[in-house]
Amino acid sequence: MTTGITHHIPENLIIAYASGALPRPFALVVAAHVSMCDECRARLTAQETAGGAILDTAETSAISDDLRARVLQALDDPIVLPERKTRRGPYPGPVMEALKGQPPRWKSLGLGTRQCIIEHGRAGSVRLLSIPAGQAVPDHGHNGLELTLVLQGAFKDETGYFGPGDLEVADSDLEHTPVADEGETCICLAATDASLRFNTLVPRLLQPLFRI
Numbered sequence: 768m769t770t771g772i773t774h775h776i777p778e779n780l781i782i783a784y785a786s787g788a789l790p791r792p793f794a795l796v797v798a799a800h801v802s803m804c805d806e807c808r809a810r811l812t813a814q815e816t817a818g819g820a821i822l823d824t825a826e827t828s829a830i831s832d833d834l835r836a837r838v839l840q841a842l843d844d845p846i847v848l849p850e851r852k853t854r855r856g857p858y859p860g861p862v863m864e865a866l867k868g869q870p871p872r873w874k875s876l877g878l879g880t881r882q883c884i885i886e887h888g889r890a891g892s893v894r895l896l897s898i899p900a901g902q903a904v905p906d907h908g909h910n911g912l913e914l915t916l917v918l919q920g921a922f923k924d925e926t927g928y929f930g931p932g933d934l935e936v937a938d939s940d941l942e943h944t945p946v947a948d949e950g951e952t953c954i955c956l957a958a959t960d961a962s963l964r965f966n967t968l969v970p971r972l973l974q975p976l977f978r979i
């Protein structure tokens with residue numbers, strides 16, 4: 768699926784993802800976009816190839832005979848691969864894997880807006896958001912880096928129009944009010960690393976409530 772995607776993954780995030788340095792919440796958003804976008808999949812492959820070339824030229828270091836023997840032994844063990852989850856409805860394969868194949872368990876945030884927290888921890892959080900057509904996204908107090916990937920419908924804000932597959936990269940400098948486009952419920956996958964960055968009292972009180 769490539770049609771219509773105009774907002775792609777910035778190069779620094781592609782490089783961080785390829786080298787495995789991206790925190791999990793962001794990595795899930797990148798993986799979901801890559802599964803929807805041929806262009807970014809090609810860019811990722813190029814970065815991974817570069818990483819492979821670096822490994823090829825790296826100095827080798829010796830491992831113990833014991834480790835070598837154990838690895839060779841383990842090769843005889845039968846391999847049970849976990850079943851790969853595939854796209855279901857608006858949810859790409861990586862999201863279905865994060866949901867362990869189950870449909871999202873939505874919780875109301877009021878005014879018809881719902882969220883399903885996929886992961887929430889020290890590295891940040893990643894959630895699905897469902898916003899009724901035509902409605903503004905409630906202020907959810909992001910302060911750090913925020914990645915928002917549209918899975919269904921569209922939203923617009925001061926910076927542009929984001930349809931299915933489009934990725935918005937927002938940092939703490941951006942003040943924006945996303946509004947879901949008319950016509951269809953907007954479902955997004957959103958990741959933030961800002962869970963520890965609340966400075967004012969009220970969001971800090973609300974934080975345990977919404978776990979944002």
Ligand SMILES: [Zn+2]
Binds near residue numbers: 772800807808
């Ligand atoms: Zn892309």
